[in-house]
Amino acid sequence: MSLTRVNTRNQFKGTVISILRGDVMSEVEIETSSGVIGAVITTSSVKRLGLQVGDSALALFKAADVLVAKLDE
Amino acid sequence: MSLTRVNTRNQFKGTVISILRGDVMSEVEIETSSGVIGAVITTSSVKRLGLQVGDSALALFKAADVLVAKLDE
Amino acid sequence: MSLTRVNTRNQFKGTVISILRGDVMSEVEIETSSGVIGAVITTSSVKRLGLQVGDSALALFKAADVLVAKLDE
Amino acid sequence: MSLTRVNTRNQFKGTVISILRGDVMSEVEIETSSGVIGAVITTSSVKRLGLQVGDSALALFKAADVLVAKLDE
């Protein structure tokens, strides 16, 4: 499943495997088929979404936010 | 391989499968084990890196740039 | 309407009033009840979404991307 | 009033209606004519600006940071 209406194609589906709740910001780890993606969102968003470990979730990010490093063969 | 010294853990290795060169910005697609990641970087960066289709590359992004959507089971 | 499952509360609904299509990036203007919001997304996203002037659209952005300037009374 | 010299047109004036001060980051809510915009800035910035509930403030963000979702009619 994906949010097809949102412009970015950078959408990775996975499962929330940890939520570190801070006073203002929380760190959320989403395990996808290609590895863990870390996200930092507000703790108020975690509460509003009712986000919990075990939830299915989508990690989205804009192409403009991605850096590219060239690797040696 | 990864840039272990860079703070973000969000690093996905893959192969450059397309580069759409624009006048100022270029869209780069990196095929990783978990799907294609799109990146937008300056065309001057593409030239400076000598980035070409077929190159091994790393896509990096900060956790703060990731949005989270909760999915229904 | 809003994407209630997405973490950010910064969601503004409006109507697409202009799309400036560039070779790689496009500038989209969304007229909301509180003014025009400008967005820059890839032209490939504009095509994939089939986005056109007159469409209803949502502008979303993360709280971490907002700068705050204090104004004099 | 706006910061006309800054490149982005995405500038929304409003009033600070809440500040949640965390140890490092703070969440600031600015009520504008079109709804509340949430911003996350460093707590050190909140102190440096002397930002308080009731202050007039401007929320700014770059067009490149805005995602667009197409809505169904």
Add this chain to the structure above:
Amino acid sequence: MSLTRVNTRNQFKGTVISILRGDVMSEVEIETSSGVIGAVITTSSVKRLGLQVGDSALALFKAADVLVAKLDE
């Protein structure tokens, strides 16, 4: 000079030494005392600001957008 009212301390003053105008986005180089900072802004912003080579300008960015790499001694 700085925009003291804006929250970020990451403000670097310099001189615009080049503007590469694209159809939608433009790349602006600002020479500061510590090196050249590259910025990508919309071409419509370049026009609106009347930005030209030789202008004094300020490059601003949020602390949340900065990545940190540890260097070996």
Add this chain to the structure above:
Amino acid sequence: MSLTRVNTRNQFKGTVISILRGDVMSEVEIETSSGVIGAVITTSSVKRLGLQVGDSALALFKAADVLVAKLDE
């Protein structure tokens, strides 16, 4: 020294002069030849990198994240 393989040219070398460790996010100050750059990264990244005051470090940011303000002569 620089990470020549990473796309952005916005790389500033310096020395870590302070780390404010929060529960989830940490504020890192890097003194460069042109002034202090503030970065906000996750506290887990600070730990993983073993980042300490006195370390040599590189601050990197994308051109797309830079705002430009025109200054009066």
